[in-house]
Amino acid sequence: MASIEYKNVKVAENRELIEKHVREILRLIGEDVDREGLLDTPARVTRMYEEIFAGYSANPRDVLGVTFDEQHEELVIIKDIVYYSQCEHHMAPFFGKVHVGYLPSGKVAGLSKFARLVDVITRKLQVQERITSEIADILDEVLRPHGVMVVVEGEHMCMCSRGVKKYGSQTVTSAVRGSFRTDSTLRSEFLSLLK
Numbered sequence: 001m002a003s004i005e006y007k008n009v010k011v012a013e014n015r016e017l018i019e020k021h022v023r024e025i026l027r028l029i030g031e032d033v034d035r036e037g038l039l040d041t042p043a044r045v046t047r048m049y050e051e052i053f054a055g056y057s058a059n060p061r062d063v064l065g066v067t068f069d070e071q072h073e074e075l076v077i078i079k080d081i082v083y084y085s086q087c088e089h090h091m092a093p094f095f096g097k098v099h100v101g102y103l104p105s106g107k108v109a110g111l112s113k114f115a116r117l118v119d120v121i122t123r124k125l126q127v128q129e130r131i132t133s134e135i136a137d138i139l140d141e142v143l144r145p146h147g148v149m150v151v152v153e154g155e156h157m158c159m160c161s162r163g164v165k166k167y168g169s170q171t172v173t174s175a176v177r178g179s180f181r182t183d184s185t186l187r188s189e190f191l192s193l194l195k
C-alpha cells in the first residue's frame with residue numbers, strides 16, 4: 001500500500017505551541033492548571049489531535065492507490081464503516097457509520113481501502129454533507145464506476161451536550177453519482193441491502 005501518514009504532521013511540528021495554548025485555554029476557563037490531574041492534559045490533548053486530525057496529512061486518493069481489474073459489473077456494498085469526526089462549527093465530535101455502494105466498470109478497490117478512505121476524510125474538521133460528497137466524488141474519480149452511492153449516518157455531540165440538547169437524533173446524508181442518479185431500482189436495491 002502507498003505510504004499514508006496516519007498522524008497529523010503539523011501537530012507534531014507544533015507540539016510545544018499547541019500544548020502551551022491548551023494550557024492557556026484551561027487557565028482561561030477558570031481551571032487550576034497546576035493541579036495534578038491537569039499537568040499532562042495539554043500533552044494528551046496534543047497527542048489526541050495528532051490522531052483525530054490525521055486526515056490533514058494524507059491524500060485520500062493515495063488510499064485507493066491499489067486497485068484491481070475485475071470484470072464484476074454488479075453492485076458491491078461495503079456497509080457499517082464506523083467513523084469519528086469533529087464538526088467544524090464547534091469542534092465537537094460527531095460519529096456514526098458510512099455505507100458505500102458502487103457498480104464497478106472494470107476496476108475495483110480492495111475492501112479495506114474503503115475504510116481507509118473514510119478514515120482520511122473524517123479525521124479532520126468536517127460537516128457530514130461534505131464527508132458524504134467527498135467520498136462519492138473520490139470513488140467516482142478514482143474507480144470510474146458506472147455509479148456510486150454513499151449514505152452517512154451521524155450523531156452530533158454539538159446537538160446533544162449543548163445548544164438544542166437533542167440526544168439521540170440521527171442525521172442521514174446521501175450522495176449519488178452516475179447510474180445511481182437515474183436508476184431508482186438500483187438505489188432501492190442498495191437501500192434495501194443496508195437494512
Ligand SMILES: Nc1nc2c(ncn2[C@@H]2O[C@H](COP(=O)(O)OP(=O)(O)OP(=O)(O)O)[C@@H](O)[C@H]2O)c(=O)[nH]1
Nearest residue numbers: 087088089090126127128129156158159162163164
Ligand atoms: N449541515 C450541518 N450542520 C452542522 C453539522 N455539524 C454541526 N452543524 C450545525 O452547524 C450549525 C452552526 O450554527 P450557528 O448558529 O452558527 O451556531 P450555534 O449558535 O452554536 O448553533 P446552535 O447549535 O443552534 O446553538 C448548528 O445548527 C449545528 O447543528 C453538519 O455536519 N452539517
Ligand SMILES: [Zn+2]
Nearest residue numbers: 087089090158
Ligand atoms: Zn457542531
